[in-house]
Amino acid sequence: MSRILSDEALDIIFRTARTQNAWTDEPVSDETLHKLYELMKWGPTSANCSPARIVFVKSKEAKEKLAPALSAGNLEKTMAAPVTAIVGYDVEFYERLDYLFPHDLTAKTWFNWSKEWAEQTAFRNGSLQGAYMMIAARSLGLDCGPMSGxxxxxxxxxxxxxxxxxxxxxxxxxxxxxxxxxPRSPRLPFDDACKIV
Structure with missing residues (x-):
């Protein structure tokens, strides 16, 4: 069996997928959000540390709570979106390593010796998990509109x-x-972004 995804699947996940700024009123079920997490959680992280913590904002009350934190350019589209995922990271992720990395119970000490090191690890790996979340969402037929404003x-x-x-x-x-x-913005060509050494 081939382990290479079809061109159609690669288009859905990457090539034709677009950042969305307007939304239909079609809802996203809680079941779909559970499926999304059940896919994304398998993506690799350092020592399986899995620091991402996600709040799926769906209700009117929760959207109103989020609204004051949004930049002006992100307010309308976020209020219109069926769901807004707040992708966070737990700076004390290492407290769960006895469960997440049971084959070496000293793993906690690899991270808890420095708050700065732990936070860098959490941010890096939580960012990876946020990307896995987007790939999982697209794989389940959802569109994504990531933002940092x-x-x-x-x-x-x-x-x-x-x-x-x-x-x-x-x-x-x-x-x-x-x-x-x-309109689709350009991406850097291989030779501008990559080297093979």
Missing amino acids: FDMKKVDEAFFAGTTVKSNFLCNLGHGDPKGVF
Whole structure:
């Protein structure tokens, strides 16, 4: 059996997928969000540390709580999106390593010796998991609108107060309306971005 995805699948995940800025009113079910997580959680992270913590903002009340943290350019499209994922990361992720990395119970000590090192690890791996989330979403027929135009402090106070979680980025999820898609921007060619040594 071939392990190479079809061109159609690669188009859905990467080549024809677009950042969405307008949304239809088609809802996203809780079941779909569970399926999304059940896919994304398998993506690799350092020592399986899995620091991402996600709040799926769906309700009117939760959207209103999020609204004051949004930049002006992101407000309308976020309020219209069926779901906004707040992709955060737990700076004390290492407290779960006895469960996540059971074959070496000293793994916690690889990270908890330095708050700065732990946070760098959490941010890096939580960002990876956010990307896995987007690939999983697209694989399940959802469109994505990732963004970083928001006040992290306000989001953290509204959604992560009293925890060790910090926000990283937001990603609207749903079914995009083509009228909100900008013309495709160029990408760097291989030789500008890569070297084989």
